[in-house]
Amino acid sequence: MSCQRILYARSIPQGIKHSHRLFTTSSLVYATEEATIKNDAPIATPVKTLTKEQLKKKELRKFLKSKADARKAASEYPLYMKIPEALRYLRAAEVGQPNSQQTVSLTTLIVSDKGVPPLYGNISFPVPLRKSKIAVFSNDVEKLEELKQKYDIYLSGGSELIAEIKNGNVKIDFDKAFATTDIASSLTTQLGRILGPKGVLPNVKKGTVSDDLVTLIRENLGTMPFRERNKCISIGIGKTTFSDEQILQNILAARKALKEAVSTQKSKKPSMLSKTTLTSSHGPGLVIDFN
Numbered sequence: 001m002s003c004q005r006i007l008y009a010r011s012i013p014q015g016i017k018h019s020h021r022l023f024t025t026s027s028l029v030y031a032t033e034e035a036t037i038k039n040d041a042p043i044a045t046p047v048k049t050l051t052k053e054q055l056k057k058k059e060l061r062k063f064l065k066s067k068a069d070a071r072k073a074a075s076e077y078p079l080y081m082k083i084p085e086a087l088r089y090l091r092a093a094e095v096g097q098p099n100s101q102q103t104v105s106l107t108t109l110i111v112s113d114k115g116v117p118p119l120y121g122n123i124s125f126p127v128p129l130r131k132s133k134i135a136v137f138s139n140d141v142e143k144l145e146e147l148k149q150k151y152d153i154y155l156s157g158g159s160e161l162i163a164e165i166k167n168g169n170v171k172i173d174f175d176k177a178f179a180t181t182d183i184a185s186s187l188t189t190q191l192g193r194i195l196g197p198k199g200v201l202p203n204v205k206k207g208t209v210s211d212d213l214v215t216l217i218r219e220n221l222g223t224m225p226f227r228e229r230n231k232c233i234s235i236g237i238g239k240t241t242f243s244d245e246q247i248l249q250n251i252l253a254a255r256k257a258l259k260e261a262v263s264t265q266k267s268k269k270p271s272m273l274s275k276t277t278l279t280s281s282h283g284p285g286l287v288i289d290f291n
Helices: 051-071 083-093 141-150 159-166 179-194 213-220 245-265
Strands: 018-021 028-032 103-111 118-124 133-139 153-157 176-179 223-227 231-241 272-280 286-288
Touching: 018 051, 028 118, 051 103, 051 272, 083 223, 083 245, 083 286, 103 245, 118 245, 133 213, 141 213, 153 159, 159 179, 176 179, 176 213, 223 231, 231 245, 245 272
Parallel strands: 133 153, 133 176
Antiparallel strands: 018 028, 103 231, 103 272, 118 223, 272 286
16 A cells, blocks of 8 residues: 555545645645655765775776887878878967967877976077077177177176166066076075076076077077976967977977987887877867877
């Protein structure tokens, strides 16, 4: 016999179990509830806890799959495109967007064992993404004039320039700074607290102090640091306004730098470069051949 309870004489519609009568000004309203919940509530599935051995096997399978993916040809991926074709799609995605946002980025997945140090290094782009403002410090007037003729120097000078910056008469809006050895110590003692926090204090360890500034500046122009994070390396490679040839030159420079980082990695089992994609600020990620 079903569990029903009649609370009033008036008949209750069929199918209603354990009813309550609610009175309103217009009509009777039936509110129902199930008297029993037998077989009605879903049974919670117990969570299966993996043992340490099972977790190790799961991680190993995942790692082996990622290594297999790293060996796959780029053309095996569904979104593979040759670089010129990929750039056409990315440029189309950026139509109408501000120029400042139309950056083309390259992302490479990294496959490595546990404990392997992350990849890092510098890329010397043949075509820099943006124009650098360079400051040069030296007491050698002839050398400063030579540098001005060879490069677009934003700011240059010797002890007098140091004094002007210290007194707040010169705005620090340059993003790279170089110095000769004769003035390096004065820079550190007088401007260390000013230029240091901004990352533009010339320093021997950083490779921004030398008596051969012509070579030093040439090697540092267009240089961009990179570092592996979360098993991938992502780098701004150009603008959609760059030509295909310019972006290709920067891609080749990035490939050279990443492979050098792998070859110099201090590990018995060096990292592997896996799937590489090109994308833009508002575009899709398209797989390219990076090998």
